[in-house]
Amino acid sequence: MLLKDLIPEYLIKYKRPDIGKIDIKLLLYYGDTGMKGMLSDEHVMISAKCRALAELLPKLELSGHRVLIFSQWTSMLDILEWTLDVIGVTYRRLDGSTQVTERQTIVDTFNKDASIFACLLSTRAGGQGLNLTGADTVIIHDMDFNPQIDRQAEDRCHRIGQTKPVTVYRLVTKGTVDENVYEIAKRKLTLDAAVLESGADVDNEGQMPDKTMAEILSSLLMH
Structure with a gap:
């Protein structure tokens, strides 16, 4: 079924004839309609940042590094999960919706299990009191207006127990x-x-x- 065939059904179901075409596409792709993932894997690589990750992450993994990837938005983390699945690397995820009782388990598992290459985190949830010294590389997918928030996120690697130099990458799209x-x-x-x-x-x-x-x-x- 084509996307254009689904749009009228969506409008009838949600009674929103005022939604613009762009909004409809966003809701169809990433919204609450249960149709997330209907695009092919190639579409995620339309993003320049995702292409940059596809080039960078395999090199880091081959060199024995492990990474923390931060984004401000959980919806962006959904897309980054998709990206990592396409690239084919192992990861865990922690954001504001992660139960408090699960957070320490995720942290401990990541730090102890070197087979887990990456950890996806929302910037503010992942920047508060977590010790993720199992990683030695931080990637800031989208920067916060308050640079101290990003600094706190970077410090998840700069904790007592870190034995390696820590490298920080900030993804910045030119002309945006x-x-x-x-x-x-x-x-x-x-x-x-x-x-x-x-x-x-x-x-x-x-x-x-x-x-x-x-x-x-x-x-x-x-x-």
């Missing part, structure tokens, strides 16, 4: 809102560093961006 979020986050971290160091110079990676905060926010609102 990602660039503006990254620039805002970098500026905030620079200001934080200036305050903590009483105005001392910061390293090259923390140089103040050319744009002012007003210019960045104005550019953001234009997208």
